[in-house]
Amino acid sequence: MNKIFGYPPTLTPRTTHYCPGCTHGVIHRMVGEVIDELGIRGRTVGIAPVGCSVLAYEYFNFDMFEASHGRAPAVATGAKRSRPNLIVFSYQGDGDLASIGMAEIVHAANRGEKITVVFVNNAIYGMTGGQMAPTTMPNQRTTTCPMGRDVNEVGYPVRMAELLAELRTPGFIARGSAHTVQETIRTKRYLKEAFEHQVAGRCFTFVEVLSTCPTNWGLSPREAANWLEREMIPYYPLGVKKRPDVQAAQEGA
Amino acid sequence: MAKVLMKGNEAIGEAAIRAGCIHFFGYPITPQSEVPEYLARRLPEVGGQYVQAESEVAASNMIYGAAGVGMRVLTTSSSPGISLMAEGISYIAASELPVVLVNIMRAGPGLGGILPAQGDYFQATRGTGHGDFQLLVLAPASVQEAVNLVILAFELAEKYLNPVMVIGDGMIGQMMEPVEFPVEGVGPPLDPGDWALTGCEGRERRIVNSLFLDPEACNRHNLKLKAKYERMAENEQRWELYNCDEPYDLLVTAFGMMSRICKTAIDDLKAEGTNVGLFRPISLNPFPYEPCRRVIDRAQRILDVEMSMGQMIYDIQLAAQGRLEIDFHGTAGGVVPSPDEVADKIRESLARIGRSPARKPGKRSAKAAAAQKSKSKRSKKTATAQKPGKRGGKKPQNAGKRSAARQSSARRHGRRSGR
Numbered sequence: 001m002n003k004i005f006g007y008p009p010t011l012t013p014r015t016t017h018y019c020p021g022c023t024h025g026v027i028h029r030m031v032g033e034v035i036d037e038l039g040i041r042g043r044t045v046g047i048a049p050v051g052c053s054v055l056a057y058e059y060f061n062f063d064m065f066e067a068s069h070g071r072a073p074a075v076a077t078g079a080k081r082s083r084p085n086l087i088v089f090s091y092q093g094d095g096d097l098a099s100i101g102m103a104e105i106v107h108a109a110n111r112g113e114k115i116t117v118v119f120v121n122n123a124i125y126g127m128t129g130g131q132m133a134p135t136t137m138p139n140q141r142t143t144t145c146p147m148g149r150d151v152n153e154v155g156y157p158v159r160m161a162e163l164l165a166e167l168r169t170p171g172f173i174a175r176g177s178a179h180t181v182q183e184t185i186r187t188k189r190y191l192k193e194a195f196e197h198q199v200a201g202r203c204f205t206f207v208e209v210l211s212t213c214p215t216n217w218g219l220s221p222r223e224a225a226n227w228l229e230r231e232m233i234p235y236y237p238l239g240v241k242k243r244p245d246v247q248a249a250q251e252g253a
Numbered sequence: 254m255a256k257v258l259m260k261g262n263e264a265i266g267e268a269a270i271r272a273g274c275i276h277f278f279g280y281p282i283t284p285q286s287e288v289p290e291y292l293a294r295r296l297p298e299v300g301g302q303y304v305q306a307e308s309e310v311a312a313s314n315m316i317y318g319a320a321g322v323g324m325r326v327l328t329t330s331s332s333p334g335i336s337l338m339a340e341g342i343s344y345i346a347a348s349e350l351p352v353v354l355v356n357i358m359r360a361g362p363g364l365g366g367i368l369p370a371q372g373d374y375f376q377a378t379r380g381t382g383h384g385d386f387q388l389l390v391l392a393p394a395s396v397q398e399a400v401n402l403v404i405l406a407f408e409l410a411e412k413y414l415n416p417v418m419v420i421g422d423g424m425i426g427q428m429m430e431p432v433e434f435p436v437e438g439v440g441p442p443l444d445p446g447d448w449a450l451t452g453c454e455g456r457e458r459r460i461v462n463s464l465f466l467d468p469e470a471c472n473r474h475n476l477k478l479k480a481k482y483e484r485m486a487e488n489e490q491r492w493e494l495y496n497c498d499e500p501y502d503l504l505v506t507a508f509g510m511m512s513r514i515c516k517t518a519i520d521d522l523k524a525e526g527t528n529v530g531l532f533r534p535i536s537l538n539p540f541p542y543e544p545c546r547r548v549i550d551r552a553q554r555i556l557d558v559e560m561s562m563g564q565m566i567y568d569i570q571l572a573a574q575g576r577l578e579i580d581f582h583g584t585a586g587g588v589v590p591s592p593d594e595v596a597d598k599i600r601e602s603l604a605r606i607g608r609s610p611a612r613k614p615g616k617r618s619a620k621a622a623a624a625q626k627s628k629s630k631r632s633k634k635t636a637t638a639q640k641p642g643k644r645g646g647k648k649p650q651n652a653g654k655r656s657a658a659r660q661s662s663a664r665r666h667g668r669r670s671g672r
Contacts (some may be wrong), residue, residue, distance in 0.1 A: 042454025045322065057460050065321055066462040068344050072315035074306065078318025078326070079450070081302045082276045086322060086452055104314070107307035251412035 003227050007031040010041050012061045017165040021179035021214035021221025024052060027120055028059050030178075030188040031091070036194050047072040047078055049101075051093035052126040070101025073108035076115040089116035089197055095125045099132040105164070107203045112169040113177070115192045116205075119160060122211040122235045130216030134158045142216070151184060157235065162253050165241035168201045173242040177210035177233065179225040190240065203244040210236055256431040261396045261421065264432050265329065265355055266405035273327040273440025274353070278315035280308055280334060283367040284423040288329040299439050303457035309334040313341025316490070319351035321461040323449025325407060325442065329355035331423075332373050333364065335381070341383030343414055347474075351410035351443070353403065354388075356417045357426035360587045366585030368587020369423030371509060374564035377420050382519060383474050387482045389489060390416040390537040392509045396430035402535075404435065411443060413485055420537065422452040422560060424510045424589070482539075491535035492544050495519065497551075501530040503602050504552035506569050511590070512558055518595035527608075529599055531604025537565070545572035548600035555579040556559050556593055556602040560588075579606070 007013060010032035018024045035041050041062050048056035050069035057064035067075045072090035075100050077208050080088040097119050105117065124142055125131040131144040133156045140167035150159075161175040172194050176187025187209055194205035212224040219227055266288045269277070285310060288306065292329075306312035312328050319326040330338060345352055348671050358373045360366035377390045393399035399421055406417040409445045433623045436473070445451050450459055465471035493512075496519050497504075501579040507515045512533040519529045532548050534541050554575050555567045563581050570579060582598040584590050590598075604611065 043452035045452065046448045047318075054464065062453045062458050064458070064460050064462075065318065065450065066460070066464050067317075068314065068340055071311065071317075071341070074311040074314035075318035075321070076647060077304065077306075077311075078276075078315035078320075079316075079322045080318075081278075081304055082319040082324035083322045083451065084328065086450075103307050104311050107311065111304075235400060 008036050010035045010061050012058060012059055017055060018061055018230045019213075019215040021174045021212060021224055022052070023209075024120065024121075024128075024212040026039065026058065026253065027118065027182060027187075027209050027211065030184065030191055031089070031118060032060065034085075034188065034192045037192065038195055038199060040087045040195070040199065043085060044089070047088070047090040048080075049074050049090065049092040049096040051096045053091055053093060054127065055157045056091050057206055058238045070096050070099070071104055072096070073101065073104040073113070076117075077111070077113050080113060080115050084107045084114070084201070087116075087195065089118060089198075092120070093126070094119070094121045094123065094133045094135040095128075098160050102134075105160070106167075107144070109171060109206065110167050110169050112171065112204050114198055114201055115204065116198050117206045118191070118215075119208040120211045121160070121208055121236065122213040123157070124213050124216045126213050126216055130213075133162075137235065140231075159236060161206065161236075161241045164206055170196045170244040171242055172198060172203060172205040172240075172244055174206070174239050175208040175210070175236060177228065177238055179210065179212055183238065186238075197244060202246070208236075210238075215216065256433045257480075258427050258429055259396065259432050260287055260427065261399055262329075262414065262426040263291040265394050265403050265426070267417070267434065268400040268405070269327045269335065269353065270285070270295060270299055270301075270439055271434050271436045272325070272404045272407040273442060274407060275299050275439065276317065276319050276324050276326045277301070277328065278304045278312045278326065279328045279330065280306050281310050282309075282334045283330045284333045284359055284369070284426050285355065287426065288355065288357075288494045294545045299527060309337035309582035310341065312390040313345070315340055317345050317348070317350065317469060318354045320345065320352045321450050323346070323443060323451055325351070327353050327355070327413075329357065329620060331357050331599050332361050332370075332376075333359075335373065335376065337383035343386060343387070343418050344463050345550065346382075346478075347384065349414040349478075350416070350449070350461070351407075351414055352416045352544050353405070353410055353639050354419060356420045358420065358422045360585060366587045367423070367559060369427075369510065369589060370585055370587060371511060371560040372424050372478035372562070372564065372585060373420065374508075374533070374537065374559070374561060375419055378540070378568075380458065381418075386659035387415075387485070387538060389413065389415060389485055389539075390420050391491070392535060392537050393419065393421055393425055394493075394509055394512050396428065397536075399425055400432050400434060403468070404465050407440075409489060413481055415446070415481065420509070422510050423587075437585050439583045458518045486539035489536055489543065490539050490541040492541040493533040493535060494530075494544075494548060495531035495532040495533065496523070496528065497532070497548050499528050502553045502606060502608050503556055503599060504530045504532060504548055504554075505556045505558060505595075505599065506532045506565065507558045508537060508565060511558055514590060514592055515558055515595050521592060521596055525530065527599075534565070534568075540568045540572075542568070542572045545569065546574070549577060550575050552577060553606045554602055557581050557597060558590065558598065559583045560590075561585060573586050578605070618670030627648060
């Protein structure tokens with residue numbers, strides 16, 4: 001009998017610490033599968049952030065950094081610039097990337113660092129217990145906006161993919177979601193394209209993945225998936241925001 | 254190899270290349286900006302990478318990334334910039350990565366000023382960042398020594414897998430002196446050993462990390478680091494003695510450029526027939542306590558001179574163990590004491606132990622000298638009986654006046670302002 005489905009070699013055989021209904025595990029797996037499919041595990045270096053995925057280095061089965069809060073794109077810059085043959089990616093949440101690490105992500109994208117950034121956006125601070133994130137939805141209740149996010153006080157949620165796509169420097173920028181099988185498969189395609197651009201040494205690559213946080217949203221996993229679809233997707237539209245002009249790049253080279 | 258005339262900051266950049274470091278990540282800040290300027294030009298010539306970071310916060314994490322993949326790496330900054338790097342340096346130390354940092358100190362606190370100061374002694378030797386970690390800290394007193402110590406810093410960083418800081422006051426970075434580079438060309442690359450993230454092909458995967466959620470594991474990690482710092486303290490103390498061969502009553506302590514000014518004052522006084530010794534730590538951490546104590550034991554009083562409000566003086570106190578009174582003279586804000594000013598402070602200190610050196614050479618009669626000697630014997634008892642650790646420091650009497658003069662001089666030279 002042929003084995004047609006198994007554990008990806010790029011993931012360690014460990015049970016993750018993520019809550020039931022959280023999509024971090026699914027996103028880890030997609031990243032792992034893409035790395036396996038491209039055959040780049042032996043030269044990949046991943047960078048774990050601070051946040052729920054702080055222990056990502058326990059689950060990814062290749063060389064890993066643990067970075068300080070928000071600085072993963074700077075760590076990636078140092079690693080990739082000094083060893084360009086490595087495939088370097090950071091895996092960051094919304095507090096890490098869109099709040100404390102805003103400068104690092106914008107400048108890494110603007111310098112056109114040949115890295116991949118996996119940005120998991122669940123509209124809340126998970127690890128610290130459900131505080132407001134820069135991506136928290138208008139009127140969404142969190143422990144630090146108990147009456148709901150008031151956009152007159154704290155502004156609107158930051159759309160990172162669109163913000164980075166505005167930069168003139170070429171890049172691959174996409175947003176997917178992990179709340180349904182269909183969207184998960186589509187998101188994996190974005191991740192694969194992102195890593196392929198990096199393998200070709202082409203450009204900065206960024207994949208935002210909308211993710212659920214049933215625990216801190218106070219919803220069951222199924223309700224959380226529905227809430228993501230109903231509340232988040234209209235505000236955070238899915239799709240590819242920017243692609244490098246591969247043909248022009250090849251002609252230029 | 255022939256000597257070349259170079260600005261300190263440029264010589265520091267070139268020294269790193271000679272040590273085999275071809276990667277630099279940093280952010281411009283006066284008075285160290287000539288390092289990134291020099292390396293932005295030089296590193297592409299040697300196949301290296303120069304990256305201007307968006308901030309010192311990012312720079313300290315870029316060097317974490319570069320060192321983590323096993324590449325020799327340098328960053329340089331000046332005081333406020335080092336403060337911004339503090340978190341990253343703590344991660345680097347905790348993850349045991351070899352990096353070299355250069356701090357060309359400017360005046361503080363806050364935005365302070367852009368002129369030379371030594372107010373980051375505490376920051377470098379005590380509290381660079383959070384948690385229990387230590388840097389190896391080397392303080393040059395000339396451009397040549399800066400070159401030698403930058404090269405040594407890479408050796409030590411790799412020997413101990415620890416960040417090493419070369420710390421110089423603004424003068425070290427800004428002045429030009431003849432230098433000779435002890436090695437030619439570009440040094441060999443770093444051996445990535447068994448710790449660097451080079452890709453896990455054909456081996457077990459590696460993790461560069463400083464997170465230990467298990468308290469026992471975190472405690473063990475701290476004990477491991479402590480053992481390393483003890484090895485550093487045992488093997489890496491460096492210092493200089495000046496004019497300590499002949500008997501002296503007063504020992505002057507100073508580091509970096511301040512020690513050179515003190516040497517000039519000591520030479521001037523020697524011409525007047527007064528002998529004063531000087532102790533200069535080259536490694537600020539580990540501080541050479543025992544060598545310092547040995548020269549302290551031969552003195553009757555200590556004068557500590559710093560371009561700060563008194564920071565190294567605490568290490569001098571630790572070395573003195575309450576045996577002697579310590580006078581202090583310090584300036585801040587970019588006010589650099591002149592040799593004459595230091596000589597006056599030396600005379601004041603000598604007067605406190607009953608030594609009144611002749612103002613002009615050759616005027617001291619043998620009788621007066623003998624009288625002074627017997628007086629000093631009495632006062633020695635008094636001095637040692639006094640409270641340990643009491644600082645005899647006085648506010649610099651003419652600090653305000655000098656400060657104004659210095660500011661107008663800065664205006665004349667049209668230095669670039671701020672950052």
